[in-house]
Amino acid sequence: MASSDSSAARGSLAACSQVFLVFLSLGCTSFGGPLAHIAWFRREFVERRAWLDAHAFADLVALCQILPGPASSQVGLAIGLMRAGLPGACAAWLGFTLPSALLMLALGIWILPLLPQASVLPVVLHGLKLAAVPVVMQAVWSMARSLCPDLPRAGLALLAAGLSAWWPGIWLQIALCAAGAAIGRTLLRQPGALPHTPFTAGLSPRTGRLLLLACLLLLGALPLAARLGSSPALVLVDAFYRAGALVFGGGHVVLPVLQAEVVTRGWVTPAQFLAGYGAAQALPGPLFTFAAYLGAIASQPPGGWLGGALALVAIFLPGALLVAGCLPLWERVRYHQGARRALLGVNAVVVGLLLGVLAGFVLPGAIHGVADAALALAGWALLTRYRLPAWALVLLTISCSIALGR
Secondary structure: OOOHHHHHHHOOHHHHHHHHHHHHHHHHHOOOOHHHHHHHHHHHHHHHOOOOOHHHHHHHHHHHHOOEOOHHHHHHHHHHHHHHHHHHHHHHHHHHHHHHHHHHHHHHHHHHHHHHHOOOHHHHHHHHHHHHHHHHHHHHHHHHHHHOOOHHHHHHHHHHHHHHHHOOOHHHHHHHHHHHHHHHHHHOOOOOOOOOOOOOOOOOHHHHHHHHHHHHHHHHHHHHHHHHOOOHHHHHHHHHHHHHHOOEOOHHHHHHHHHHHHHOOOOOOHHHHHHHHHHHOOOOOOHHHHHHHHHHHOOOOOOHHHHHHHHHHHHHHHHHHHHHHHHHHHHHHOOOHHHHHHHHHHHHHHHHHHHHHHHHHHHHHHOOOHHHHHHHHHHHHHHHHHOOOHHHHHHHHHHHHHHHOO
16 A cells, blocks of 8 residues: 555646646647547657556556547546546646647537638648558557467457457447457466556545445436426536446547437537537547537537536546546456456457558548558657657648648
């Protein structure tokens, strides 16, 4: 157990400031969606800063993949929690979320009427998509080397990649993770001692159970309070909390739920919804910040900055409670021999899912010719061989996209 001194150090202003600044940088530069965000996180926290090792990171990703909510944001929140306690978790979430959230709020309140005239946006968007290609390529390569070192796990990853590329969907991903756990527990051999970083979250299992209970109580109490209360803000909070609590996989998966909540109710027009979604694709950070835009423009009060802030916090809150509540329990489970073998299978599936996204979504969406392919390969070489910073890669791909008129 950590001493009170070390706990204080972990929650100190210096530790929280460090976490906030690192995640703020990621929030400004991490393009490409949830799995690409996980690739950015791995490069930053495993390869560059060594805050945790590759196996611990993979275990953390596996946990967040099976929980409802925005997986990449949950991974970031958990890393902040392990690094600097609960204040660090808040700092990580705020840093990673703030840049795109502020831009989406500004879009809803000020910029939306100007979007049709911004002819440069498609070119910039294409450059942002190109930036995601080398990041995901590097993540697939690095994760495959450490998590798929033998033929059974490599085969499991390739099978998961093929199925997820040809038949994308969150339910298939959940089924593949479950199958990977069963195959790993049954067929894979437990390796020798692995270099694990402990999940020193500073939370007891009892606190974890209380956080999980709070998540469930809010899910049941908010609809009742919205119906019985007189506050329109409660109705807004209930809609976005439910969207965040009942969606597995996060990112694009939440869009049908949000559409049902805000468009079907008449809070937002279909044109407004699609315009905001299109803009969200061009921004770094989590796609869940789309909720800030919707809350800001919704006809459901309070609207504006307050409505956007309430929607933003509500959609992220259940996922935050779930990952913070599960982390103390996960720390025990991951060292169990049977669970360890199951995690080896899940980790191989995660590599396959990332490869499937690269092949079935990232490459087709970004590569439209020889010039695009050459730029993506050059970016990959700059990342892997010359350690090009993420922000420099983004600026490079945008500049080249503009120069090529793509």
